[in-house]
Amino acid sequence: MGKNGSVERRAVLRAAAGASLATVGLAATAGCGDGGDGGPGDGTVEIRFAWWGAEERAKRINRSIELFEEKYPKIKVKTDFQDYVAFWEKFQTQAAGGNPPDVFQNAVAFLRKYDRRSVLLDLKSQVDAGNLSLENFRSGIEKIGEVDGKLLGVPVGSNTMSLVIDEKVFEKAGVTPEQGWTWDEYFGALKKIHDTQKVAGDTGYFGIMYLYDLYLRQNGKAFFTEDGLGFDEADLTEWWQDGYNRVKAGIVTDPKRVEQLKPKSALASGDGASEFTWDNFTVRYTTEGDSTYGLAPIPTTDGKETGQYLGSLMLSGSARTRHPEEVARFIDFMVHDPGVGRIMGYDRGILATTEQFEAYKPTDAPNQAIAQYEEDVAEAGLLGAITPHPAGADTVEAAFLRIAGDMSTGKTKVSDAVEQFFSEAKTALAA
């Protein structure tokens, strides 16, 4: 090779070196990407907003954001959403990397967990500065976001645990749920449904942490105390042993069947006649299933107390955000603006503030039923207060559901399942 050759080679070498430097550079920028100050230097700032939910909620939220950006042209909102489980996995990773979204949807189970990890912005100072109003919240639900004297989340809508029933099946079986009915009456009704309609009455109540919480509240206990579990092995053994017996008796849907139907609900597929869930989820059954679905009262122990309380999805800010003021203004707009209320409807629960509540009057039956349900519960004077869950509550909830499932298939003995749950809960709450 002559001179030409070596020149070419040098050029190639330079290109190669350049390419690998570029790789390193890319990796470096990817590492700190998204953390930028957002926006060109004309005073426009960009905030990132993330939530969990489905396509339908995404559409509504995007339209709400358009309203917000019209009013605040200097604030741009970048959005991101996943389903519930994926959302928290991604959030945890982002937060650990020091790069959580500026503002995000939150729930009571995560307040303490992320407060302890210094991820959540205390919005108190923004309230004091007048960027965020805590006025006009219905039934005092703004208290849900207060933990240890800090304001960690602002409620967007209220919801409560409820019993969703397949109205056609209940009617054919001649069963009418009534406020204050007892567990005995409820399970008696399920048996009647099973005997006459040849369908299981419930889809697996014993694995739902929030329902067990209600049962415990009816008996003067609660699932969580401030820092641990509020019940003992004997309580849970009874709850699960009864559940297992009812699966065996056919009153509760075969867990194998429930497993395969996921992510569809066994109530919507006609494999069960009732299911306990949050009242704002009920719209889903009408979309998924062929029957008509209605809300029924939670069974009681003493004929009166249901143990129900108002829960809520919230909006929280990141402690690391560089734009706390814009975050506060955004949250304020999302919870108070009547236009946003009209767009969002009861998607995240019954609208939290009176401005939004009055701006939106549901016209469709399922949403009207939800509003009526919460009104009934409130009128019956049944609503208790909710305590913020201890850190690790989310892991405990997942373990409760999973181990209840193992137990119900008969793969794990009830006593072993209870022991395993307490051992896992101990680890989770200590982590």
Add this chain to the structure above:
Amino acid sequence: MTTLIEDSPPDAPEKHPGPPAAVRRRGRRENLAGYLFMSPWIAGFLLLTAGPMTASLYFAFTDYNLFNSPKWIGLDNFTRMLDDPRWQKSVEVTAKYVVIGTPLKLLLALGVALLLAQSRRGQAFYRAAFYAPSLIGASVSVGFVWRALFSDDAVVDRTQSSLGFDVGGWVGNPDWVLHSLVALTVWQFGAPMVIFLAGLKQVPKELYEAAEVDGAGPFKRFWSITLPMISPVLFFNVLLETIHSFQIFGSAYVVSNTSCGPADATLVYTCYLYQKGFKEAQMGFASAMAWMLLLAVALVTAVLFWSQKRWVHYEEAAR
């Protein structure tokens, strides 16, 4: 990689004693060139593989939830692991999967390779057709298809029921769901099959002709000629497929609708590792699990290498 760099090109007389300075310089420059060409790979290796691996080795001995600074706890993660019933379950599930799935897959691959090794019409088509599942089998969409195939009242359930063997859908049944994952891996027998085919083509025809003259039947010919002659290829496939099976994740995660259930029946090792690390944020524990897996795979590999003295026949050695 290193041999590529250090081997001198034929025209660089570096191995002679005392090459002229100019030549030496040129040799050094060529080494530099080699490293520069490798540099994208080296950068990637250091940043994306070596760095994280070192970090995870450290985390394995710490209590680390992604938010706190890692706290050194010595071997606690490892002792906790051995006491953890779910960890034991995940080892059991993975072992079952490896022990059932790998031999079945290789047997099928070898069987079909033997059929395809004979010249007949449409051979290329069959080869491609059998290979195709290996290309798509690892994808998430196939996982969804599998979930659908093995549910109540789906194809598999109906076929089974019509044969008077009614267990319902496998996906919801803790006793059966793992078999659907085994079926998924066995279905991807095309990759080892292609390697077997290449091995079979290498077996000299004279050996078969000579054996036939001596009166050896087809089974005898397979046992005494084919099997020893392809044993290096067989060894390679066993090794590769075993290591591969240990790392199963995607299919278990998708077929179980991300739960690795029901009743932890598809809780393969990596799935539990994922749950511990990314759902429960026990990164120290998850890192320790990863290193345990590495040790286990290394051990199995070592045993396989040791055993090959007894059954793998290398032609060079025989000559």
